Amino acid sequence: MNANLEYDFIIAGMGCAGLSLAIQLSQSKVAFNKVLVIDKALKNQNDRTWCFWSKEAVAWYDPIVLKRWKQFRFLAPDFNKKYDLGAYHYNLIRGIDFYTYCLDQLKKDPRFEFIQDELKSLVSLENAAEAKCSNGTYSAKLIFNSAFRLQKVKPKHVNYVQHFTGWIIETKENSFDDACPVFMDFTTDQEDDFRFYYVIPYSKTKALIEYTGFSQKALKPEEYTRKLQAYIENKHPGIAYSVLETETGSIPMAESPFVNPFGKRVINIGTAGGHSKPSTGYTFYFIQKYTAQLVFQLENGKSLPTEPRQKNRFLYYDKIMLDVLHQKKQEGRLVFMRLFKKNKIEDLLDFLNEDSNPGTELKITSSVDKGLFLPSAIKKLFTP
Ligand SMILES: Cc1cc2nc3c(=O)[nH]c(=O)nc-3n(C[C@H](O)[C@H](O)[C@H](O)COP(=O)(O)OP(=O)(O)OC[C@H]3O[C@@H](n4cnc5c(N)ncnc54)[C@H](O)[C@@H]3O)c2cc1C
Numbered sequence: 001m002n003a004n005l006e007y008d009f010i011i012a013g014m015g016c017a018g019l020s021l022a023i024q025l026s027q028s029k030v031a032f033n034k035v036l037v038i039d040k041a042l043k044n045q046n047d048r049t050w051c052f053w054s055k056e057a058v059a060w061y062d063p064i065v066l067k068r069w070k071q072f073r074f075l076a077p078d079f080n081k082k083y084d085l086g087a088y089h090y091n092l093i094r095g096i097d098f099y100t101y102c103l104d105q106l107k108k109d110p111r112f113e114f115i116q117d118e119l120k121s122l123v124s125l126e127n128a129a130e131a132k133c134s135n136g137t138y139s140a141k142l143i144f145n146s147a148f149r150l151q152k153v154k155p156k157h158v159n160y161v162q163h164f165t166g167w168i169i170e171t172k173e174n175s176f177d178d179a180c181p182v183f184m185d186f187t188t189d190q191e192d193d194f195r196f197y198y199v200i201p202y203s204k205t206k207a208l209i210e211y212t213g214f215s216q217k218a219l220k221p222e223e224y225t226r227k228l229q230a231y232i233e234n235k236h237p238g239i240a241y242s243v244l245e246t247e248t249g250s251i252p253m254a255e256s257p258f259v260n261p262f263g264k265r266v267i268n269i270g271t272a273g274g275h276s277k278p279s280t281g282y283t284f285y286f287i288q289k290y291t292a293q294l295v296f297q298l299e300n301g302k303s304l305p306t307e308p309r310q311k312n313r314f315l316y317y318d319k320i321m322l323d324v325l326h327q328k329k330q331e332g333r334l335v336f337m338r339l340f341k342k343n344k345i346e347d348l349l350d351f352l353n354e355d356s357n358p359g360t361e362l363k364i365t366s367s368v369d370k371g372l373f374l375p376s377a378i379k380k381l382f383t384p
Helices: 016-026 095-107 221-235 284-299 313-327 332-342 345-352 358-366 370-381
Strands: 007-012 035-039 049-054 067-069 071-076 079-084 089-094 112-116 119-124 129-133 136-145 159-171 182-185 195-201 206-215 241-254 266-268
Touching (some): 007 016, 007 129, 016 035, 016 095, 016 284, 035 129, 035 136, 071 332, 079 332, 089 095, 095 112, 159 313, 206 241, 313 332, 313 370, 332 345, 345 358
Parallel strands (some): 007 035, 007 136, 035 112, 071 182
Antiparallel strands (some): 049 089, 067 089, 129 136, 159 206, 159 241, 182 195, 195 206
16 A cells, blocks of 8 residues: 555445445455544434345344344235245344444454544545545545435436335334334325335334335425324324334435546445435445445455446336336336236345346346336437
């Protein structure tokens, strides 16, 4: 490494992607002396819950998986099915457990240094990259950025947000099936839009219930409250409950690419790197795949991709799905219901995790309503 540089790497943003990368670097064979991790937040709040499905027998985050299920339920009008997930698990990690675990581990590694500061800009120089913060400027051989999210938006692109509010509620009597989360519940009025609920049980008396919408703008805060109250009343009439925690957020479901204007010594990761899947908003699993790949490339002295998320066939499938939802020729819930009804669950989960092979993809793409999907598939071939 260059002796004049302060740090080998700077990790700009210590959320899911920054900490996932830091932990894997710490556990890797990559040769480095100093890594600086910068965030404006202390990461001491439980600000989100990650759910995702995975097959791996061993993962670095295993110690913090709070719940792991072998089944989940999909609900739509006239369709209610509990799926056995086969080789898959559906996992839950609490944000605060993730941040605390990662920071505890990393603080034991003397090569890692932490600064709480606001990043103002990132820039690539000839042999270094610089992170300018409110209280100083730091340089390294490479910067991994998840703090600045920049998109190249074009008028023909469909850019949605997945917006949501969830409540962790507690009831006195047993109210939830703690062996089986509700992955998607589409049984409520769609209001000419695309909306569903998750029910993620922590126990028989405690669950995270989340309202989720896919659209171009979020709801007002009081609308989420009304919707969650109505859903709970509808599913459990007259039940008394207390709201223990609230989580709220939005995830880009974007056709417009995330771009890297910072030059070749800055690598975008996480949502900034285009790793929120445009058709579903799921991100956690893709962050793990991509940060593991980065560490592998570093261990093996290979060059790193400077452009966020490479163009591939999955991006094309995502663009088609976004367009189908946007066209509203059919309720989005019917599109999803058909995918769940007509495919083997493991194939569908492979496909949504972008781990499927072309044979499986052919089966899945043949299972959709061709009258709806074909025009979007043709259109998206020609949308730059
Ligand atoms: C409430 C919520 C629930 C979610 N649930 C799921 C889920 O169940 N499954 C799933 O797959 N995905 C989920 N996601 C999507 C995605 O996994 C998360 O958003 C994930 O945290 C993205 O990781 P990231 O590192 O890209 O961004 P973040 O985790 O948001 O990290 C970015 C970091 O950059 C820091 N930062 C930003 N700007 C600056 C600045 N100027 N200076 C210094 N620091 C800065 C922030 O403080 C933050 O710590 C959820 C998202 C939210 C918001």
